[in-house]
Amino acid sequence: MPSSAPPPSSTVPTGAAAASKRERRKEARPGELLEAALELFVEKGFAATRVDEVASRAGVSKGTLFLYFPSKEELFKAVVRENIAGRFAEWNDELESFEGSASDLLRYCYKVWWERIGCTKASGITKLMISEAQNFPELTLFYQHEVIQPAQALLRRILQRGIDSGEFRALDLTHVAYVVVAPMIFLMMWKHSVGACVPEGAGFVPEKYIAAHLEALLHGLCAAPHGTGVVPASPLSPSSPPPLSSSSL
Known part of the structure; x- marks a missing residue:
């Protein structure tokens, strides 16, 4: 059976x-x-x-x-911590263990940001905050504390590393940090607004844009007079921070 x-x-x-x-x-x-x-x-x-x-x-x-x-x-808040704010401990550890020049570290910073945030869905969080910040002040303060302030501190540490090593001139760290982060904000806005509607092959390549910005940031736009290696002074007011130049980086 x-x-x-x-x-x-x-x-x-x-x-x-x-x-x-x-x-x-x-x-x-x-x-x-x-x-x-x-x-x-x-x-x-x-x-x-x-x-x-x-x-x-x-x-x-x-x-x-x-x-x-x-x-x-x-x-x-949990979404922000999971995708952005929770990464700062990891990024600070990478900064501490990085071997190389401050310029190399800045290049690495952009590369890591693009791979882990910029080209992912998480980059849309910044566009959301820019669009809706005024309507949700509590969330705006949260984002300021959890994302903007740690990001500024991390970038200032990278710049200070270059100053301490003699690679960078003495700079207005707070405002130069905004210069460093500006292309990141642009790319996030582009990806989730105009860029989402532009046909492929329109000529804009984020990686090339980052590389171009880095070259302008690290070496400036002004050509040094032949044989001097010195960039002409910019007509800034005495209270203005000095410009970046190729001779001091």
Whole structure:
């Protein structure tokens, strides 16, 4: 008489296996919710994104979402920490261990930023903040504290490293840090606005733009008089910070 027991290869899960699968699913939910939230925040903006849309895209109920994130504001903060703010410890460690000149470090900084933030969906967060900052002052202060201030501090450390080594001249670190970050902001705005509508092959290549900006930043636009290696002084007021020049980098 044939046996009625299921074959050894049966895929019917045991109670323990099913419980383990549910537990793994539960552990994955915060990440799935953050991914869905990032996509919707970038697509629609903060104000227009509804938490039930986030829950639906993540495949859970709105009630489940609120188990992990008590409000849309807290969900947004978690998205920022997951994709940008949480990376500063890693970037500071890389700065400490980097071997090379300050110019090389600055080049590496742009490369890493583009690969990990600029060319990803996370770059849309900055465009969102620029668009909606005035309407959400609490989130703006959060972003200032969690992203802008650490970024400024990191860039000032890179510039100070060049000054201390004699590679860079003494600079107005705060304002030159804004010069360093300016092309990053431009690229994020481009990617999520005009650039999204420009046909491929229009001639703009982000990597080449970054390289061109670096050359202008590190070597300036003014040609040094032949044989002197000295860039002519710019007609700045005495209180203005000195310009960057090829002779001091």
